Amino acid sequence: MVNVTLTLNGEKTACTVLPDEKLLDTLRRLGRTDVKKGCGEGTCGSCSVLLNGRLVASCIVFTAAADGGEILTAAGLGTADNPHPIQSSFVKAGAVQCGFCTPGMVLAAKALLDVVPEPDVQQIKLALDGNLCRCTGYVKIIDAVQSAARTLAGKDEVPHA
Amino acid sequence: MGRIQHYERPQKLDEALRILAERKGKACVLAGGTSLALRLPPGVDTLVDISRIGLTGLEDRGDSLAIRACTTVAQLAAMPQSRQLYGGLLARAALCVASTPLRNQITVGGNLVQVMPWSDLPGVMLALDGQIVIQGPSPRIVPLRDFYAAHPRNSLSAGDLVTEVRIPKPVGRVQSSFVKVGKTAFDYAGLTVTVVAWLSGNEVRKCSVALGAVRPLPVRIPQAEEEIVGRIPTRDDMIRAAARAAGVLEPSLDFRYSKDYRRQLIKVWVKRCLHEALA
Ligand SMILES: Cc1cc2nc3c(=O)[nH]c(=O)nc-3n(C[C@H](O)[C@H](O)[C@H](O)COP(=O)(O)OP(=O)(O)OC[C@H]3O[C@@H](n4cnc5c(N)ncnc54)[C@H](O)[C@@H]3O)c2cc1C
Ligand code: FES
Ligand code: FES
Numbered sequence: 391m392v393n394v395t396l397t398l399n400g401e402k403t404a405c406t407v408l409p410d411e412k413l414l415d416t417l418r419r420l421g422r423t424d425v426k427k428g429c430g431e432g433t434c435g436s437c438s439v440l441l442n443g444r445l446v447a448s449c450i451v452f453t454a455a456a457d458g459g460e461i462l463t464a465a466g467l468g469t470a471d472n473p474h475p476i477q478s479s480f481v482k483a484g485a486v487q488c489g490f491c492t493p494g495m496v497l498a499a500k501a502l503l504d505v506v507p508e509p510d511v512q513q514i515k516l517a518l519d520g521n522l523c524r525c526t527g528y529v530k531i532i533d534a535v536q537s538a539a540r541t542l543a544g545k546d547e548v549p550h551a
Numbered sequence: 552m553g554r555i556q557h558y559e560r561p562q563k564l565d566e567a568l569r570i571l572a573e574r575k576g577k578a579c580v581l582a583g584g585t586s587l588a589l590r591l592p593p594g595v596d597t598l599v600d601i602s603r604i605g606l607t608g609l610e611d612r613g614d615s616l617a618i619r620a621c622t623t624v625a626q627l628a629a630m631p632q633s634r635q636l637y638g639g640l641l642a643r644a645a646l647c648v649a650s651t652p653l654r655n656q657i658t659v660g661g662n663l664v665q666v667m668p669w670s671d672l673p674g675v676m677l678a679l680d681g682q683i684v685i686q687g688p689s690p691r692i693v694p695l696r697d698f699y700a701a702h703p704r705n706s707l708s709a710g711d712l713v714t715e716v717r718i719p720k721p722v723g724r725v726q727s728s729f730v731k732v733g734k735t736a737f738d739y740a741g742l743t744v745t746v747v748a749w750l751s752g753n754e755v756r757k758c759s760v761a762l763g764a765v766r767p768l769p770v771r772i773p774q775a776e777e778e779i780v781g782r783i784p785t786r787d788d789m790i791r792a793a794a795r796a797a798g799v800l801e802p803s804l805d806f807r808y809s810k811d812y813r814r815q816l817i818k819v820w821v822k823r824c825l826h827e828a829l830a
Contacts, residue, residue, distance in 0.1 A: 392558045409555045409556060409557060431589055432589070432649075435650070435652060438652055445652045446656055447652040450589065451656065454560070454600065455600055455602060498652075501651075515736070519651055519736045520650025520651045520737060
């Protein structure tokens with residue numbers, strides 16, 4: 391077994407894990423079921439989290455390799471009562487259908503907007519290229535990221551009459 | 552799972568090499584982990600995490616640029632040197648690898664060592680006459696041409712650790728092009744083509760044409776290079792070079808691409824890449 395310390399959504403968390411345990415399994419065991427398991431092999435992005443500010447597919451990260459790291463999951467970004475502007479934009483834009491991809495999508499959007507506050511569509515597509523959505527067709531997801539960017543930059547659109 | 556008993560986190564290269572030597576054959580280098588997370592080599596019970604031994608970033612070695620093994624593909628894509636040298640070839644190719652989260656995880660060393668048919672960087676580094684630097688029981692520097700003559704798993708011993716890949720700096724005017732052909736943005740490559748042309752005036756003094764994803768290992772196509780070198784290539788030269796590239800090798804087939812389709816892809820894309828590099 392390996393002792394690991396993570397800062398999980400701002401809280402220091404110590405845990406003991408198997409030497410080949412994956413971060414996704416550790417996080418879900420710790421109750422973080424907002425991190426979803428889709429493919430389990432790095433292709434769908436539903437397990438995406440931010441590890442030290444960078445988007446990773448947690449199903450193919452060894453937990454022991456993340457030791458000492460800061461992890462942000464969708465629930466750490468915001469909650470139903472107190473959502474982050476990116477999460478609100480997803481709801482408002484109709485970018486959430488079944489919702490399985492959404493935790494990963496909002497984190498991919500967060501990783502992008504932290505570095506590129508005013509992305510164009512190409513940049514958004516590149517930033518979301520590891521996150522699959524089987525429902526929306528992506529159009530509204532891209533709209534949501536654009537509108538989140540405007541909100542975060544304080545350039546909210548004039549609301550429709 | 553459950554086969555792995557030990558997870559080692561050395562802080563120094565020497566320490567990593569010592570562990571690999573001591574647990575001969577039972578210890579395996581862990582870099583980005585994107586491949587090891589899915590399958591472990593047989594007989595391994597120890598993972599040696601090399602992410603904390605200072606093997607990240609680029610170093611200027613005078614006439615070459617050293618890319619340290621644990622540099623992630625995303626870091627490589629973002630570095631000013633990879634955007635500048637060889638017309639931005641390294642950055643362009645790095646951005647074609649897998650997806651955003653995976654580019655944050657996959658390391659340059661892991662991509663070059665665990666060469667899968669679809670791996671994107673090996674062909675590019677081969678076209679650039681890169682050399683791989685290996686530490687271990689017998690430290691050595693191996694040109695990628697030799698490194699990829701057979702699968703690296705046959706030439707790397709259990710105690711070996713790749714520390715960096717060295718890319719010669721461009722001399723004179725050098726132009727390049729790269730394409731990855733896949734079904735979607737995040738699909739494995741069905742073909743990658745890298746063309747690098749070293750020019751004097753408008754004449755091509757030296758040329759690399761490297762293909763990936765058409766054979767188990769990346770390959771250079773000397774027959775195509777020959778049609779271009781020593782000339783100011785015309786459109787006909789490029790068409791001839793591309794036809795020879797398509798003719799000389801027996802492409803692999805898989806459920807996405809038949810042999811004939813791959814040959815067709817080679818014929819079209821080698822021509823386009825030559826055209827782009829030499830335009
Ligand atoms: C879903 C998915 C899609 C992918 N798509 C692409 C793609 O489109 N293009 C592409 O190029 N790649 C792609 N990859 C990545 C590729 O298949 C490998 O997983 C990756 O290159 C391995 O790099 P790593 O750093 O994660 O290595 P690891 O998984 O850590 O290691 C892989 C192997 O290499 C050895 N190794 C690693 N580093 C060293 C070193 N420095 N010295 C000695 N031995 C070493 C390890 O011991 C191990 O045997 C994809 C991977 C996944 C999971
Ligand atoms: S569950 Fe990790 S990428 Fe699909
Ligand atoms: S909303 Fe269902 S997968 Fe995206």
